[in-house]
Amino acid sequence: MNLGQLIRNSASWLQGVADEDGMVVSSRARLARNIGALPFPHKASDAERDRVISQVLDAARTSTWLEDATFLPMEGLEQNAQRALVERHLISPALAEGSGPRGVLFARDESMGAMINEEDHLRLQALVSGFQAEEAGKRVNALSDAMGRHLDYAFDRQWGYLTACPTNTGTGLRLSVLVHLPALVLCDEMERVLRGLNQMAFCVRGFHGEGTRAVGNLFQVSNQATLGYSDGDLVDGLIRITQKLLGFERDAQSDLMREAASQVEDKVWRAYGLLSNARVLSSQEFMNLLSAVRLGRSLRLIDSVPSSFMNRLMITTQSAHLQAEHGSVLQSGERDVLRARSVRRQMAGLASREGGG
Amino acid sequence: MNLGQLIRNSASWLQGVADEDGMVVSSRARLARNIGALPFPHKASDAERDRVISQVLDAARTSTWLEDATFLPMEGLEQNAQRALVERHLISPALAEGSGPRGVLFARDESMGAMINEEDHLRLQALVSGFQAEEAGKRVNALSDAMGRHLDYAFDRQWGYLTACPTNTGTGLRLSVLVHLPALVLCDEMERVLRGLNQMAFCVRGFHGEGTRAVGNLFQVSNQATLGYSDGDLVDGLIRITQKLLGFERDAQSDLMREAASQVEDKVWRAYGLLSNARVLSSQEFMNLLSAVRLGRSLRLIDSVPSSFMNRLMITTQSAHLQAEHGSVLQSGERDVLRARSVRRQMAGLASREGGG
Numbered sequence: 001m002n003l004g005q006l007i008r009n010s011a012s013w014l015q016g017v018a019d020e021d022g023m024v025v026s027s028r029a030r031l032a033r034n035i036g037a038l039p040f041p042h043k044a045s046d047a048e049r050d051r052v053i054s055q056v057l058d059a060a061r062t063s064t065w066l067e068d069a070t071f072l073p074m075e076g077l078e079q080n081a082q083r084a085l086v087e088r089h090l091i092s093p094a095l096a097e098g099s100g101p102r103g104v105l106f107a108r109d110e111s112m113g114a115m116i117n118e119e120d121h122l123r124l125q126a127l128v129s130g131f132q133a134e135e136a137g138k139r140v141n142a143l144s145d146a147m148g149r150h151l152d153y154a155f156d157r158q159w160g161y162l163t164a165c166p167t168n169t170g171t172g173l174r175l176s177v178l179v180h181l182p183a184l185v186l187c188d189e190m191e192r193v194l195r196g197l198n199q200m201a202f203c204v205r206g207f208h209g210e211g212t213r214a215v216g217n218l219f220q221v222s223n224q225a226t227l228g229y230s231d232g233d234l235v236d237g238l239i240r241i242t243q244k245l246l247g248f249e250r251d252a253q254s255d256l257m258r259e260a261a262s263q264v265e266d267k268v269w270r271a272y273g274l275l276s277n278a279r280v281l282s283s284q285e286f287m288n289l290l291s292a293v294r295l296g297r298s299l300r301l302i303d304s305v306p307s308s309f310m311n312r313l314m315i316t317t318q319s320a321h322l323q324a325e326h327g328s329v330l331q332s333g334e335r336d337v338l339r340a341r342s343v344r345r346q347m348a349g350l351a352s353r354e355g356g357g
Numbered sequence: 358m359n360l361g362q363l364i365r366n367s368a369s370w371l372q373g374v375a376d377e378d379g380m381v382v383s384s385r386a387r388l389a390r391n392i393g394a395l396p397f398p399h400k401a402s403d404a405e406r407d408r409v410i411s412q413v414l415d416a417a418r419t420s421t422w423l424e425d426a427t428f429l430p431m432e433g434l435e436q437n438a439q440r441a442l443v444e445r446h447l448i449s450p451a452l453a454e455g456s457g458p459r460g461v462l463f464a465r466d467e468s469m470g471a472m473i474n475e476e477d478h479l480r481l482q483a484l485v486s487g488f489q490a491e492e493a494g495k496r497v498n499a500l501s502d503a504m505g506r507h508l509d510y511a512f513d514r515q516w517g518y519l520t521a522c523p524t525n526t527g528t529g530l531r532l533s534v535l536v537h538l539p540a541l542v543l544c545d546e547m548e549r550v551l552r553g554l555n556q557m558a559f560c561v562r563g564f565h566g567e568g569t570r571a572v573g574n575l576f577q578v579s580n581q582a583t584l585g586y587s588d589g590d591l592v593d594g595l596i597r598i599t600q601k602l603l604g605f606e607r608d609a610q611s612d613l614m615r616e617a618a619s620q621v622e623d624k625v626w627r628a629y630g631l632l633s634n635a636r637v638l639s640s641q642e643f644m645n646l647l648s649a650v651r652l653g654r655s656l657r658l659i660d661s662v663p664s665s666f667m668n669r670l671m672i673t674t675q676s677a678h679l680q681a682e683h684g685s686v687l688q689s690g691e692r693d694v695l696r697a698r699s700v701r702r703q704m705a706g707l708a709s710r711e712g713g714g
Contacts, residue, residue, distance in 0.1 A: 262694055266635055266636035266637040270634055272634055273633055273634030273635065274627055274630050276630055277629055277633075278623055278630065280619050280620060337619050
């Protein structure tokens with residue numbers, strides 16, 4: 001799959017299934033695995049890293065999950081293609097920014113993938129639509145098992161799977177759910193909610209990595225550590241904490257509608273009008289407007305914009321996608337014009353499919 | 358014509374003819390006339406004011422301009438109907454707020470009218486679409502002449518027509534042109550332009566009377582005094598000063614497009630999107646958004662919204678019109694919701710007439 005095909009690819013995790021009234025975008029499970037006979041990537045020579053890659057590719061060919069997968073080596077891959085992979089959640093920024101032999105392998109529908117020679121030899125990933133954390137966990141474990149029949153994983157009876165960073169040791173499972181919590185943000189309750197939840201092995205943080213502010217009212221619920229927990233504990237805990245958050249969000253949405261229905265409806269439809277008509281859209285404004293439309297969908301104020309459409313729009317209007325579409329690197333101002341055009345055309349396509357207006 | 362018919366009436370001066378690329382809404386001429394044998398209204402008894410009314414109505418019946426006219430007495434007319442007449446430019450706030458026998462007479466297409474027993478016995482008015490000040494002047498003089506064949510106007514050889522307030526003495530002609538100057542406002546040049554022009558017998562001020570700020574970037578160019586000037590002087594002067602203003606505005610529009618085309622286009626289309634989708638619209642925000650769309654029309658960035666549509670929208674979404682449409686007095690918050698609904702429906706009607714989207 002080349003860059004042009006990739007940016008148009010229809011990733012299955014964007015299809016808006018099991019989205020809990022538009023409140024959950026996706027669920028993701030990642031596993032860290034290493035090959036026992038070879039040093040961790042940061043200690044390995046280029047030749048050793050190459051051996052990791054070839055062993056992983058051989059193992060992948062035997063898995064039904066990855067038999068039709070695309071492998072993209074990072075070395076020699078242009079920077080914008082690397083950024084597009086980050087934008088599609090197929091690789092971490094760390095893999096893009098690293099050096100030496102490394103790459104990514106991903107299934108045609110982008111639901112399964114593996115980073116090779118990131119922090120660990122293997123970071124396996126399952127990415128599914130909506131609130132399906134358990135399913136994501138099952139899939140990534142199945143992938144790990146399938147690959148493990150051909151790879152000799154570094155494993156210790158007392159500690160579990162060994163990883164380059166001790167916090168991943170144990171089951172190595174990292175689960176996360178991407179949730180949309182606009183009413184909690186609007187009602188200024190997010191801080192209070194987070195204080196109550198950021199304990200135990202879980203944390204809730206703004207979308208796009210640690211320490212960043214919440215872009216478009218999207219938050220990532222994930223587990224912090226894996227050592228000492230079973231996969232079952234982690235999945236159950238994540239589901240419980242996410243359900244709690246969704247409950248708070250539902251309450252906040254009800255409060256909003258009870259107290260300011262016209263203003264909320266106004267906010268939702270203004271956002272729809274701006275997305276459909278603006279000629280300049282920064283990434284941040286776009287995400288805020290999309291959040292308002294998503295809220296409208298959760299509240300059933302707007303039914304012409306499906307979750308699948310919003311999810312795809314969110315991915316395809318990021319900078320690297322716009323640049324790939326345009327065929328060259330753009331200044332920020334040009335990107336904002338192209339973003340607005342892309343959003344507008346997609347919105348117009350949606351409106352015409354809906355039968356006008 | 359009753360209130361329900363009035364608010365739906367298609368006034369000819371809103372039809373967007375001769376609008377100079379959307380920059381001129383309308384031209385108006387008013388004449389002050391008094392009946393020599395009766396005291397000025399503020400000195401007249403109710404019986405005398407009644408005699409003024411009946412003499413004027415008799416005279417009007419013989420004029421082709423007003424033979425099919427509607428007469429509405431102010432006494433007993435509900436407040437909202439009075440406000441709707443102000444909103445349609447058929448009467449002044451002073452006539453509505455006055456007391457005693459007084460009223461308004463206006464032609465079916467609202468192009469000609471007469472206030473009776475406002476400050477003077479008669480304030481004749483001609484209101485035409487776009488930049489047609491000379492035509493407005495001609496029409497109001499023709500109306501004055503026609504009525505004068507049956508009324509004995511107070512006239513003095515030295516001073517001209519006598520009026521209750523000395524500033525109207527002379528020809529009694531008040532001309533005004535309603536212009537839209539968004540680029541001059543955006544470029545912060547309005548103050549400089551006004552300093553240069555507010556001299557001589559003319560003045561430029563914000564729409565809706567003296568001393569108010571410019572609502573929706575609409576300004577009224579008018580003459581200050583009439584004594585000592587011929588009708589020809591006043592018309593020529595007003596045309597010259599208006600053409601100057603329109604030239605400045607055209608230059609400012611060109612500057613804007615040269616320096617910030619994307620931002621201007623964005624502003625125009627965002628306004629279109631908000632007018633089409635907002636659920637709450639204050640009068641002031643509405644006028645600002647309409648101004649942006651009007652600018653888009655002047656710049657040929659948008660061609661789906663004709664001037665006639667914008668002019669009618671401006672009139673029919675004012676408070677008294679909304680209340681008349683709704684059938685009861687509304688709170689400001691309710692009005693903003695109804696205004697948004699009315700604007701949205703009219704915009705949707707326009708889009709569907711345009712053939713979708």
